[in-house]
Amino acid sequence: MTEQPVLELVDLVAGYRTRHGLLGKRGLVRAVDGVNLTVGAGETVCLVGESGCGKSTVARAVVNLLRPVSGEVRFAGRSLAGMDRRELRAMRREVQLVFQDPYASLNPRMTVRELITEAWRIHPGIVPRERWDAEVAELLERVGLNPAHAARYPHQFSGGQRQRICIARALSVRPRLIVCDEAVSALDVSIQAQILALLGKLRDELGVAYLFITHDLGVVRHFADRVAVMHLGKIVETGETEQIYSSPAHPYTQALISAAPSVDDWRDRGDDEIMLRGDVPSPSNPPAGCRFHTRCWKADERCHTDEPALEQRGVGHPVACHYASVDTGLKAETRPR
């Protein structure tokens, strides 16, 4: 691809400060610890991982709600850190964020029309005022809502419809990138599929790119062009979606895919899924060496001390594991402890 990527994350380190006790030591949790990622124009990249892996921190850094500790967020080739206020303002138009909870992200006192036109008030020049009504109707139609409902308030809509309002609002400024942070996770399955279909349609019609952040491996497989699997602040494996799902080479990815319940599981409900021991370690105190070693069945001495880099290891895509292999090396004997 010669085209300029919409988004580039370069060695991104970001996190939040904590304090132990009232007067205790201040510490920095590096929730995102050296992440490199690009999203091309019109591309859908999914960041998948469990709670505490730093995927939402990435989202916050991308939309400039959080200043990185180090590294860069580049938008269309330009670093956010080097932008002045005016440029940042312009940048915010081009990157929009859709959250998990459409109940919390819409002002209950504003009508749908007000919610959608709000951005046009803030960014004059996108849509001339005399076009507002027509444009609102068009947007509502585009996201599958009745244009006649523009005067209604958020509480008059269902959860799925509210998420459509959030999407219409995000589209109102004609963004090039929409960051979806668990945007379909709170929705019922039938509605979730509707919203995914809508996002797919917008991608085809408008060429908008998505950074899609989720814990749901099923959704990722059906929606993403590329996947990055995140674990405790780092990307451990990344590549084309089908490649990752058909031949995962990092033990964590293998465990995630095998653990995700699927409608097809009734066929072979043996106890053949990979069981990881214990829980995800705390991001405030990640294990030394490979951060996955405490739960990994392949880990040996080297993994305790030597952190594997994300690189090509002969499996066709980058993996951060010393023993990267499509072969899990596991028999069915993987009882939990």
Next chain:
Amino acid sequence: MSDGALLEVSELAVAFGDLRAVRGVSLTVEKGQTLAIVGESGSGKSITSLAVMGLLPAQAKVVGGGITLDGVSLLDLAPDELRRLRGEELAMIFQDPLSALNPSLTVGYQIAEMFRRRRGASRAAANERAVEAMAEVGIPDAAGRARSYPHEFSGGMRQRIMIAMALALEPRLLIADEPTTALDVTVQAQILRLLRERQRAGLAMIIISHDLGVVARTAQSVIVMYAGQAVESGTVAEVYDAPAHPYTLGLMAASPSARTSRRGIRPIDGNPPDQAALPTGCAFHPRCPFARERCRTETPPLRRLPSGRASACHFAEEVLAHDRTAGA
């Protein structure tokens, strides 16, 4: 029905004032088997299970039907009798274990309390049993961890504690309402396996879930609920292999699977109905690709199909045939 039936719910109806949340649901849980109730929000799946437990919210009332556990009618029991049954015969776990545990007592104390109160065990004996119960659900260093408070555990460990507590008095039926919905996927797999092992050891379960994948991993039979009614029931294998109700067919098509590469998931059109203004005829007809004139006027009963399964669709045979030609 069969003599293996542990719990039988027949034509259960539950109302919140004028609103009918559950509209004539029947189900049977066989001894040592797991039944799943699957449905989306507002389908009445949780209310059905709360009615079985006798734990309906104050505004809700059972307005029809019956619930029997081993032939004993639960709806006719005195409150203290029902209270004895809960824990001894019936137990329940929820999505959020933190809100079900007392934050100011150690988990060991809370589990031991069951043995002291219900079994009259001495403090020392009860504590010992609590540690055993924790070890049995896979909590490492159970003796040490019994002295910890709920907030000191991860979500997965808390759910294990809830399971330990629910199973402490060896109930015959465990109702698990979205037991893994709040958990990470690798932890969810651990809890599902724990439940499966318990079931193999003879425990009967009702699993309530919105996730067809969770159901596929845990249950032998399934009831699909929509708008307060059961629209399809049968064994998991037959229902998943070839749904006999358009709603089930739609749910299957809308569920993204991490294990198949088919890219197209198909949504179900429209929205779940407003319970206060249900459509006439079949409640699913406004969203149904099979719907015809008859569906608008005539409510389809849940009727038996040849193999013993059941579907509440006028055109169940057509839905079955459709699935076969689509090749699933």
